[in-house]
Amino acid sequence: MSTALFWFRNDLRLHDQPALLAACASGARHLVPVFCLPDAQEATRWGFARIGPHRLAWLDDALHDLALQLERLNCPLLIVSAPAASALPELARVLGADAVFCEEIAAPEEQAQVAALRAAGLQVTTVWQSSLLDPQALPWPPQDLPPSFTPFKQAVERVRLAPPEPLAPPTALPPWPADVKVPAHLRGLRPQQLERDEVRSSLAGLTAGETAGLAHLARYLGRKLPDTYKQTRNGLTGVDYSSKWSPWLASGAVSARAIMAQLREYESVHGANDGSYWLWFELLWRDYFRFLHLQHGSRLYHGRGLGQLPPPAHEVQAFECWRKAGTGQPLVDAAMRELAATGYLSNRLRQVVASYLIYELGGDWRAGAAWFESQLIDYDVYSNQGNWLYIAGRGSDPRGGRRFNVDKQTAEHDADGAYRRLWAAAD
Template identity: 50%
Template sequence: MTDTRLYLFTDDLRLADNPALTAACQEASALLPVCFAPAAPPLTRWGFTRTHPRRTRFQRQALADLDRALRERGSALRVLPAGNEAEALGDLLRQLGGGTIVAQAAATPEEAQRLQRLRDAGLPLNTHWQATLFSPARLPFSPDALPDQFTPFRQRLEKAAVRPAAPLPPPALPPWPSRLMPDAAPLPWPASAEGDARASFPAHLPTFYGGSAAAAGHLQRWFSDARARHYKATRNGLTGIDFSTKFSPWLAQGALSARQIYAACQRYHDEQGANEGTDWLIVELLWRDYFHILQRKYGVRLWQAGGLRGDEESRGDPAAFTAWCEARTGDPLVDAGMRELRTTGYLSNRMRQIVASALIYDGGGDWRAGAAWFEHHLIDFDPAVNQGNWLYIAGRGTDPRGGRHFNTQKQAEHYDSEGAYRALWRQD
């Protein structure tokens, strides 16, 4: 068997701290980096597509950036057309005279099924779990024994005093297989989109483009001043670039890893001293780990109407859902949030909780429809995190209080006391 490796990039669009890629490079005498072009998004059961063009553009930027990084190291990215992935990869292996496919392991059922179809087609596939801060081997328990609430999960990690592994440098890349030639021209950069000056994540600006280069620059800038130290106090802000980290879009596409952020927190601790801001950021990285491992534990249960509760399906109020999507609920705070989401593809964590609660409890809507609307719009859509948060608010996930119903008037008084956010998003 040839020691050629075909590396399949999915949601890990980076060279640094990519253990699966590093393993493939160490095993191979030749490496073919490949990915699939973003597919035309299918419709959801609620009649809208699963992916907004904003997120597709952000992903294409990351692919172009990845191709650039590979070419700087003597390689290149082969982009395959969306469609029958098993057939396309099988054809490549035949052209190569054999080899093994290496890829990131999947957390959610849909991603896992995608990889299983490759195995079912008889393709040799090795996967590595690498999307989280902690690998399963570093956890003080089996992933199947994950506690059903976050606090015991966090406490067990703290008691065991486990630490994430250090992030890996970019690997030395083996040459392209001699039987194939890379495309002469690099991937084209997607055309820039018009932006909105109100956007908290201004994806139209070069410093907020998709890809690991922009992610690394943002990571460095964010830890270069007092933002990190004050993060716990500012994280519930509603608008602006600096109130939160804005790492999530790059985390979602894998242009930035959780371990790289953790390492930056530790360097900041060493240089500036321990502080609540970076401590809280690490807690939020643990929440992300928790939702990814929860998907691994429960799979399709987390995508059913009853979630972990398993009760009867609730179809919700279609009219209320439409009004919520169109920012016509009549609640000024909720409608402001829905306008921001629709206009920019981003929403603060606080506003995500508020509008989710409003749909479920005030509008009688189906939580799954709300999760799908977020999937459609969010630049930083992460299926495990999005699903975990909606289940939590709806009381069908891991919230020990059985759901979170927010009083929007009190939320407005506390987080938008002067009405600046509502005024900013009063109209598109």
């Protein structure tokens, strides 16, 4: 094999990169790392942009960091401005390549992208690498995954299933082929950055990319914040109430296995506690939503989900009030303003606003999931779909959905009104 393409997807890192190492071990003499930019103009069926400015800004920083690291290995990152299904076959012809290596993503659109490349004649090798646990090491085949999270967790803990050790980053990569000119129409610019003084950040001082993500992980553990995580995890404001690992996990800048390895090392020094256990617990939830995709695939994207309820109606006016923070419910509107202004929202408030859309406004859960996809800097296709299905009672919740009493949530989590004042409407 002369030249191979390595297609970065939701794995913008060099550490713990089995797919990249597979490309290096393939015998290819030349390697071209590629990232295909999303179409910032693409609209959803609900009438708004598929990917909003905060997600683009976070992606921009992550790509910048990845590009710097690849430059140090003398193997530059090629950013292209066309969809993978059209750009990669054309690149392969220009470069004389016939092989593509990438991570496996078990969601319908991402599966269709790979199918299109294979239909174009490319040999595509996909490697599953986004989960903490190896799906092949589970106590059952993926298609026999338990229908809810608790028996899944209990079985994993009963057999003491441990994740594989994270892999070290490569110290060298095959070079680009010599004297190759990439067509100008394929060369993309990095996403347009937001002016940072125009953004009210919910993640003050945090930036995207592998370098920043690993530094944040080290600081979090160094400050012994796992010890208080269980007590603070339902906070609404600030950085330290939760781990804030999700933005780097979502872009793949930091792997779940790297996080878990360092958390176990932390426990070996400082001792395990409720907080460190809860971090493991939530990484298991992240895995469960991934494995649900291996089990059910595109069914998770149908209006019915995994249940028997009819597809939901879509109340356009109510949905617009919800996403534009105009419901008149103070906590919900404050949360939707934070989301729109920063691209982030606490886990507690994500559940509250999702429940409000579904149960109080009669909204379509798929429209809510699409709005989160557009806005969240930590958007993850597996977790976003899984959580919205869970709240709507169309996924893995054995209780048939989660309806939150907003007044009760307000009294428990914003009794002094500080959060609502922080994100009150401008006069």
